[in-house]
Amino acid sequence: MKFVLQRLAFYLLTAWAAITINFLIPRLMPGDPVQSLIARYQGQLSSKSIASLETLFGLDQDRSLWQQYLDYWANLARGDLGLSFTFFPTPVSEVMAQSLPWTLALVGTTTLISFLIGTGIGIFAGWRRGSWLDGLLPVTTFISAIPYFWLGLIAISLFAVQWPIFPAAGGYDTSLVPGLDAAFLSSALYHAVLPGVTIVLSAMAGWILGMRNMMVTVSSEDYVMVAQAKGLPERRVMFSYAARNAILPNVSGFALSLGFIVGGTLLVEMVFSYPGIGYVLFQGVNAKDYPLMQGVFLIITLAVLAANLLADLLYVLLDPRTRKEG
Amino acid sequence: MSTPETTPVTTDVATAPPVLEISSLCVDYGVGQGAVRALHDVDLTLRRGEVLGLAGESGSGKSTLAYAVTRLLSPPGVITGGDVRYHPRGGEPVDVLAMTPQELRAFRWQEISIVFQGAMNSLNPVHTVRTQLTDVLKAHRPGMSRTERVERARELLSLVGISPDRLSAYPHQLSGGMRQRVMIAMALALEPEVVIMDEPTTALDVVMQRQILRQLVRLREELGFSVVFITHDISLLIEFSDRIAIMYGGRIVEQAGAAEIYRDPRHPYSDGLLHSFPALRGPRRELTGIPGSPPDLKAMPPGCAFHPRCPKAFDPCDRRVPRLAPVGTDTDRSVACWLNDDRRSGEA
Numbered sequence: 055m056k057f058v059l060q061r062l063a064f065y066l067l068t069a070w071a072a073i074t075i076n077f078l079i080p081r082l083m084p085g086d087p088v089q090s091l092i093a094r095y096q097g098q099l100s101s102k103s104i105a106s107l108e109t110l111f112g113l114d115q116d117r118s119l120w121q122q123y124l125d126y127w128a129n130l131a132r133g134d135l136g137l138s139f140t141f142f143p144t145p146v147s148e149v150m151a152q153s154l155p156w157t158l159a160l161v162g163t164t165t166l167i168s169f170l171i172g173t174g175i176g177i178f179a180g181w182r183r184g185s186w187l188d189g190l191l192p193v194t195t196f197i198s199a200i201p202y203f204w205l206g207l208i209a210i211s212l213f214a215v216q217w218p219i220f221p222a223a224g225g226y227d228t229s230l231v232p233g234l235d236a237a238f239l240s241s242a243l244y245h246a247v248l249p250g251v252t253i254v255l256s257a258m259a260g261w262i263l264g265m266r267n268m269m270v271t272v273s274s275e276d277y278v279m280v281a282q283a284k285g286l287p288e289r290r291v292m293f294s295y296a297a298r299n300a301i302l303p304n305v306s307g308f309a310l311s312l313g314f315i316v317g318g319t320l321l322v323e324m325v326f327s328y329p330g331i332g333y334v335l336f337q338g339v340n341a342k343d344y345p346l347m348q349g350v351f352l353i354i355t356l357a358v359l360a361a362n363l364l365a366d367l368l369y370v371l372l373d374p375r376t377r378k379e380g
Numbered sequence: 381m382s383t384p385e386t387t388p389v390t391t392d393v394a395t396a397p398p399v400l401e402i403s404s405l406c407v408d409y410g411v412g413q414g415a416v417r418a419l420h421d422v423d424l425t426l427r428r429g430e431v432l433g434l435a436g437e438s439g440s441g442k443s444t445l446a447y448a449v450t451r452l453l454s455p456p457g458v459i460t461g462g463d464v465r466y467h468p469r470g471g472e473p474v475d476v477l478a479m480t481p482q483e484l485r486a487f488r489w490q491e492i493s494i495v496f497q498g499a500m501n502s503l504n505p506v507h508t509v510r511t512q513l514t515d516v517l518k519a520h521r522p523g524m525s526r527t528e529r530v531e532r533a534r535e536l537l538s539l540v541g542i543s544p545d546r547l548s549a550y551p552h553q554l555s556g557g558m559r560q561r562v563m564i565a566m567a568l569a570l571e572p573e574v575v576i577m578d579e580p581t582t583a584l585d586v587v588m589q590r591q592i593l594r595q596l597v598r599l600r601e602e603l604g605f606s607v608v609f610i611t612h613d614i615s616l617l618i619e620f621s622d623r624i625a626i627m628y629g630g631r632i633v634e635q636a637g638a639a640e641i642y643r644d645p646r647h648p649y650s651d652g653l654l655h656s657f658p659a660l661r662g663p664r665r666e667l668t669g670i671p672g673s674p675p676d677l678k679a680m681p682p683g684c685a686f687h688p689r690c691p692k693a694f695d696p697c698d699r700r701v702p703r704l705a706p707v708g709t710d711t712d713r714s715v716a717c718w719l720n721d722d723r724r725s726g727e728a
Contacts, residue, residue, distance in 0.1 A: 275501060
C-alpha cells in the first residue's frame with residue numbers, strides 16, 4: 055500500500071510538471087492566436103474586429119504570467135480548455151469529447167487484440183520452438199518493418215480502390231445520424247475494419263517476437279524443468295510455469311502501449327481520415343490552433359502517465375519479487 | 381550420523397531386490413557428425429531402500445545419467461541406446477524409455493522424484509510455496525480435495541522442519557537452505573520409491589549441508605525410499621551412502637560398497653578422488669588431488685579415458701578400453717581398470 059501511495063505521489067508530481075510545461079510552451083512561442091488569425095485572414099480583419107478578438111481570447115487584459123498560470127489551473131479544474139479556432143467557437147473540451155471515443159474504440163480495441171493474438175502466438179511459438187510457427191516470425195517481422203502509413207495506403211489501394219470492399223475514409227456513413235442504434239454501429243464497425251486490421255498486423259509482430267523470445271529464455275529455467283519432472287500436465291507447465299513468468303515484460307509493454315493509444319494514432323487517422331483525436335490534432339497543427347493542440351497534448355500526457363502508473367501497479371501485482379515487505 | 385559400517389540396513393540392501401535397473405545406457409549430445417557421447421554403456425542397479433552415491437568430476441556424466449533415467453534430457457541430449465527398467469512395488473518391471481508421454485507424466489514424481497542442483501532456481505519465483513507443493517498433488521491425486529492438499533502441504537513442510545505458516549511465502553522470502561528443504565519436501569510429496577538428488581547441497585554452506593543430510597537420513601529411515609545421490613564430494617558419500625559408483629568420462633569406472641571404496645579403492649581415479657577431499661572422519665590423509673583436467677568429450681583419449689592423468693598407466697591403457705568387471709570373488713564390486721585384470725587377460 056505504501057508503494058502504491060509513493061507511486062501515486064510521484065505521478066501527481068510528474069503530472070503537475072507536465073501541465074505547467076504545457077502552459078508555458080505556447081506562451082514562450084512568438085505570436086498569439088489573434089496574430090495567427092490575422093495571418094489566416096490575410097489582413098482582411100478590421101482593427102475593431104482585432105480588438106474584439108483580443109477581448110474574446112482574453113488577450114486585452116494585461117495580466118502577469120503568474121496570474122495567467124492561476125487562471126489556467128482554475129479553468130482546467132472546470133474542464134475549460136478554451137475555444138478551438140479550427141472549429142470556432144466550439145470549446146476544445148467539446149471537440150475532444152467528440153473525437154476521443156473514436157480513437158479509444160478503434161485503437162484501444164486493436165491494441166488489445168494485437169496484444170492478445172501476438173502474445174498467444176508467441177507463447178506457442180516459444181514453447182514449440184522449431185515448429186512451423188517459427189516460419190511466422192520472418193513474415194511478421196517483415197510486416198512490422200513496413201512503415202505504418204505505407205501499409206495503410208496499400209490496404210486502401212487494394213481493398214478500397216482496386217476491390218472496393220471497404221470504405222477508404224471516415225469513421226461512419228455520413229448519411230447516418232450518430233447514435234447508439236444498430237445501423238450506425240454496424241456502419242462504424244464496417245469503417246473500422248481496414249484501419250483496425252492494418253493496426254493489428256503492424257503491431258502484432260512486436261508482441262509475438264517479444265513473447266516468443268521470453269518463452270525460449272524461461273523454458274530453460276530450472277523451475278520449468280522441475281515442473282516437467284513433477285509430471286504436471288503440459289498445459290500447466292506451459293502456462294503456469296513458462297508463460298506466467300515470460301509474460302511479465304510483455305504486460306508492462308502493453309500497459310505502456312495503452313498510453314500511446316491517444317497519442318500514437320496520428321498516422322492511422324490521417325491515412326484513413328478517421329474522426330479521432332489524432333486527426334483533430336493534425337487539423338489543429340495545420341491551423342495553428344494552440345488551444346486545441348494544448349488540449350490534445352494535455353490528454354496525451356495524462357494518458358501516458360496513467361499508463362505508466364498502470365504498468366507499475368500491474369508489475370507489482372504479477373511479480374511478487376517487486377513487492378516490498380511490510 | 382551413521383557410518384556405513386554401523387548402519388544395520390547395509391547388509392539388508394545388499395540382497396534387496398532392484399528398484400531401478402539401468403543397462404548399457406548411451407546418451408549423445410547432438411546428432412550425426414557433431415554428436416558427443418556423454419554416457420557410454422552405463423550399467424547401474426539401484427536396490428530397494430539403498431542410498432547409491434554417484435561421484436565424479438564435472439562433466440563425467442553424473443547429471444546426464446539422472447536426466448536420462450527420468451527422460452528429462454533437453455535437446456540436444458538424446459538417448460541412443462540401452463535400457464532403463466523400473467520395478468514397481470509388487471508389479472512387473474516397466475520400460476521407462478518406452479513410455480508414452482501420458483504414462484511418463486504419471487510415472488514422474490509418483491515413482492521417481494528429483495531434487496535438482498540449483499536450490500535457488502528450482503522454485504518458480506512468481507508462485508507461493510503452497511501453489512508449488514499442491515499442484516503436484518493436484519496432478520497426481522485428482523481425488524484429493526483442496527483442503528486435503530493444503531493439509532498435506534503443511535505436513536510436508538513440517539516433515540523437513542519448516543514452519544507450516546511459510547506456505548504462503550514466495551521463494552524469494554526463503555533462505556537457500558529453506559528453499560532446498562522445500563524442494564526435498566516436494567520430492568517426498570507423493571512418497572516415491574526413488575529420489576534422485578543431484579548435488580542437493582552444493583550451493584549451501586557446510587553447516588546447512590550437514591543439517592539437510594541428517595534430515596535426509598532420518599526421512600529415508602522413516603519412509604524407506606531409495607536414493608541416488610549425485611555429488612562430486614566423495615567424502616560426503618563415504619559417510620552417507622551404502623554403495624558408491626564412480627564415473628569418469630561418461631563411464632562408470634568403479635562400483636563398490638562405500639566402506640570398500642574408502643578402505644581399498646581399486647581404480648586409480650577413485651583413489652585420486654578420495655585424496656582430493658578431506659575425510660570427514662577417521663585418520664588424516666594427505667590431500668593430493670588429481671593432476672590434469674577432465675577429458676574433453678569431443679576428443680576422448682583412446683583406450684581408458686583416464687590414462688593421460690593416471691599415475692599407474694601401463695601398456696594396454698592407451699589402446700583398449702577396460703570393461704567394468706567384477707573384482708575377485710566379490711560379486712558386488714566391479715572396476716574398469718587394466719590393473720585389476722589379471723584374471724581376464726585373454727579378453728579383447
